[in-house]
Amino acid sequence: MSTEVQNAVTETVVATTPKKRGMRGFGVAMLIVLGLVVFLWQTFFTIQVKGNSMLTTFHNGERLLATKAYWLVGELKRNDVVVIKGDDPGEFLIKRINRLGGEDVDFLNIPNNWSIEKGKYTVPEGDYYVLGDNAPESEDSRFFGPVEASRIVGKVIVLK
Numbered sequence: 300m301s302t303e304v305q306n307a308v309t310e311t312v313v314a315t316t317p318k319k320r321g322m323r324g325f326g327v328a329m330l331i332v333l334g335l336v337v338f339l340w341q342t343f344f345t346i347q348v349k350g351n352s353m354l355t356t357f358h359n360g361e362r363l364l365a366t367k368a369y370w371l372v373g374e375l376k377r378n379d380v381v382v383i384k385g386d387d388p389g390e391f392l393i394k395r396i397n398r399l400g401g402e403d404v405d406f407l408n409i410p411n412n413w414s415i416e417k418g419k420y421t422v423p424e425g426d427y428y429v430l431g432d433n434a435p436e437s438e439d440s441r442f443f444g445p446v447e448a449s450r451i452v453g454k455v456i457v458l459k
Contacts, residue, residue, distance in 0.1 A: 342368045346382050352431035365453035372456055380455040394429035394439050398422045410444055
């Protein structure tokens with residue numbers, strides 16, 4: 300190859316390099332945006348309130364934003380509103396944490412199958428005792444007992 304042809308090829312390569320870098324920068328930006336979208340999609344979700352068990356806090360049909368990222372919004376604690384997997388596929392319950400594992404439940408809210416004669420009811424370690432805000436209409440831990448941590452799918456972060 301002659302020197303003139305080599306110089307022409309080198310100039311062509313040098314001339315096209317900035318275009319490739321421009322596309323690389325755009326590609327990197329698109330990958331960052333895609334990563335952010337995937338992160339948000341995997342971390343946050345919406346849930347629709349069904350029923351009246353959480354009145355007056357939430358009304359039937361309202362949509363709530365919840366997250367699985369406890370590291371972002373804090374660990375589960377008393378009074379947090381959580382989303383719980385129901386017994387049927389696709390069924391979810393929205394309840395408020397009343398007691399944590401190891402804590403005693405007050406006598407007004409003990410499970411229906413627990414006798415006062417047995418003494419105080421203590422929530423098993425690693426479980427949560429959940430109640431609906433509308434006690435007369437809520438089926439909660441008084442009916443189905445404490446909830447295992449594995450059944451809690453998220454913490455509600457946007458209330459209304």
